[in-house]
Amino acid sequence: MLLAAPFTAVLLLTACSTPEGDPAAYREEAVSTLQAAHSEVESARITVRLRLDDRTFSRAADTSVTGSETALTSIAGTFSGLQPPPGADAVRDRATQLLNNAQDAVEAARIAVRRDDRQGLRQALSDLAKSSTALHAAAGALS
Amino acid sequence: MKKVFALALGILTAIGGFVDIGDLVTNALVGSRFGLSLAWVVAVGVVGICVFAEMSGRVAAISGRATFDLVRERLGPRLGFANLLASMGVTFLTFIAEIGGVALSLEIATSVNEVLWVPVVAAALWIVLWRVKFEVLENAFGLAGLALVVFAVALWKLGPDWSALWGQARSAAPPPGESWTSYGYYVVALFGAAMTPYEVFFFSSGGVEEKWTAKSLSTMRLNVFVGFPLGGALSLSIAAVTAVVFLPVGVQVNSLAQVPIPVAVALGKVGVAVALLGFFAATFGAACETGLSVGYSVAQFFGWRWGKFVAPRQAARFHAVVLLSTVLAVAVLLTTVDPIAVTEYSVVFSALALPLTYLPILVIANDPDYMGGSVNGRFANALGTVYFVVIVVVSVAAIPLMILTKGGQ
Numbered sequence: 001m002l003l004a005a006p007f008t009a010v011l012l013l014t015a016c017s018t019p020e021g022d023p024a025a026y027r028e029e030a031v032s033t034l035q036a037a038h039s040e041v042e043s044a045r046i047t048v049r050l051r052l053d054d055r056t057f058s059r060a061a062d063t064s065v066t067g068s069e070t071a072l073t074s075i076a077g078t079f080s081g082l083q084p085p086p087g088a089d090a091v092r093d094r095a096t097q098l099l100n101n102a103q104d105a106v107e108a109a110r111i112a113v114r115r116d117d118r119q120g121l122r123q124a125l126s127d128l129a130k131s132s133t134a135l136h137a138a139a140g141a142l143s
Numbered sequence: 144m145k146k147v148f149a150l151a152l153g154i155l156t157a158i159g160g161f162v163d164i165g166d167l168v169t170n171a172l173v174g175s176r177f178g179l180s181l182a183w184v185v186a187v188g189v190v191g192i193c194v195f196a197e198m199s200g201r202v203a204a205i206s207g208r209a210t211f212d213l214v215r216e217r218l219g220p221r222l223g224f225a226n227l228l229a230s231m232g233v234t235f236l237t238f239i240a241e242i243g244g245v246a247l248s249l250e251i252a253t254s255v256n257e258v259l260w261v262p263v264v265a266a267a268l269w270i271v272l273w274r275v276k277f278e279v280l281e282n283a284f285g286l287a288g289l290a291l292v293v294f295a296v297a298l299w300k301l302g303p304d305w306s307a308l309w310g311q312a313r314s315a316a317p318p319p320g321e322s323w324t325s326y327g328y329y330v331v332a333l334f335g336a337a338m339t340p341y342e343v344f345f346f347s348s349g350g351v352e353e354k355w356t357a358k359s360l361s362t363m364r365l366n367v368f369v370g371f372p373l374g375g376a377l378s379l380s381i382a383a384v385t386a387v388v389f390l391p392v393g394v395q396v397n398s399l400a401q402v403p404i405p406v407a408v409a410l411g412k413v414g415v416a417v418a419l420l421g422f423f424a425a426t427f428g429a430a431c432e433t434g435l436s437v438g439y440s441v442a443q444f445f446g447w448r449w450g451k452f453v454a455p456r457q458a459a460r461f462h463a464v465v466l467l468s469t470v471l472a473v474a475v476l477l478t479t480v481d482p483i484a485v486t487e488y489s490v491v492f493s494a495l496a497l498p499l500t501y502l503p504i505l506v507i508a509n510d511p512d513y514m515g516g517s518v519n520g521r522f523a524n525a526l527g528t529v530y531f532v533v534i535v536v537v538s539v540a541a542i543p544l545m546i547l548t549k550g551g552q
Contacts, residue, residue, distance in 0.1 A: 055415075
């Protein structure tokens with residue numbers, strides 16, 4: 001009984017500590033993060049294309065792109081909260097850079113959609129396409 | 144001619160009323176991730192809901208009493224109460240999801256945040272449940288829900304590779320990059336969405352509200368065996384359009400605002416407008432059905448007067464339960480919980496509670512004391528038993544799959 005109490009306390013304390021992490025698991029997490037971000041960027045890209053072609057309403061496009069922006073913020077926030085294991089800094093830096101670019105592109109798309117700014121929409125479409133391609137390629141390279 | 148019109152109206156209402164927020168979200172999400180490889184689950188679920196809706200409708204028509212009216216009497220107070228808690232809990236969760244779905248539909252149309260719509264929707268819903276006649280409520284939203292046919296039209300207009308879609312539907316296996324556990328999780332979710340418990344509570348209680356008798360059986364069966372499968376076809380068309388537009392580019396649906404995008408690709412603004420009308424009607428209609436179902440189950444279990452066929456003053460406790468559930472649902476949604484997440488959990492918890500909902504129906508439909516000569520025949524019993532085994536397997540698998548896949552990720 002005397003031995004069991006400290007043993008249990010050590011077990012509980014280690015359960016609460018931040019794990020160092022396994023490089024393979026971190027890499028897997030990076031791949032799923034990039035895939036989820038790619039999904040949101042592609043969704044925003046299709047919506048902007050539809051808005052440029054006047055095939056959807058401004059408010060419906062706004063709700064859809066804002067949804068993608070919110071989801072992307074959550075995806076990026078969750079990934080940045082992960083503790084990278086030793087040797088995984090390059091993966092972290094690359095993924096973080098791509099996620100920041102994606103957030104910027106979707107944010108610009110949301111502004112253009114709300115302003116109904118056709119020039120802004122064209123620029124956003126181009127940026128979203130670049131971001132989508134980069135995210136897809138990075139996820140493929142890491143997996 | 145009047146009879147034919149009533150029959151057509153019943154079938155159209157059954158089609159339009161089949162799809163709710165759970166079907167909308169789950170089918171769109173599944174189509175975008177798994178293509179049509181889970182189409183068989185919708186087919187299995189539709190046959191299942193037809194089997195049990197027919198039984199519960201027959202019980203209502205022959206005995207003149209709805210499901211929960213008989214549950215306590217037949218199963219005893221303890222088992223009956225456990226049944227009430229599980230079924231009502233799931234129906235209440237679905238009610239929250241449906242109100243959230245209406246608010247999300249309005250957000251798509253207006254860009255006003257869904258949280259701001261929640262109290263407005265709840266107030267409108269309560270007024271409708273308090274004032275509007277049962278037939279008007281059922282027919283108006285059922286018919287407006289037919290606007291979701293726009294997904295079938297969009298699928299045809301997209302001109303997909305039909306043989307590729309058929310190939311996906313035949314494969315019954317996860318596409319590359321998806322695991323069997325995720326596939327299993329969405330089998331449970333789609334099955335739960337197709338066989339949501341409130342559908343049978345509402346169907347049997349509606350039968351009592353509309354004063355069905357043995358003469359109504361053929362009409363009821365036509366509504367079930369024609370209307371529900373066509374409603375299931377609507378669900379499949381939602382999965383198919385997202386499979387055509389989203390799957391090839393790797394977009395996974397996670398919000399209601401993404402669901403009309405394939406319709407916009409195919410049909411433009413007119414299509415989006417019709418789809419939004421369909422979303423509103425389907426979710427508002429289902430919110431009415433789930434809200435009433437919570438009231439029906441509690442009032443029937445405790446033997447209170449219930450329903451819209453009596454004046455509200457005569458069914459005060461029934462209306463109080465409906466009002467209280469509406470207020471509670473609003474309180475939950477105002478915490479800014481994501482209605483889509485509530486929807487995803489509601490379909491999985493529906494799957495978990497299925498045995499408790501469907502066992503009493505199977506038992507009562509076999510009891511000659513209630514049913515006389517209209518007890519289940521051999522075919523209905525064989526199908527009912529096979530489906531009950533499937534329901535138990537799905538129910539047992541629901542929680543482990545939810546944990547293993549972290550909610551389908």
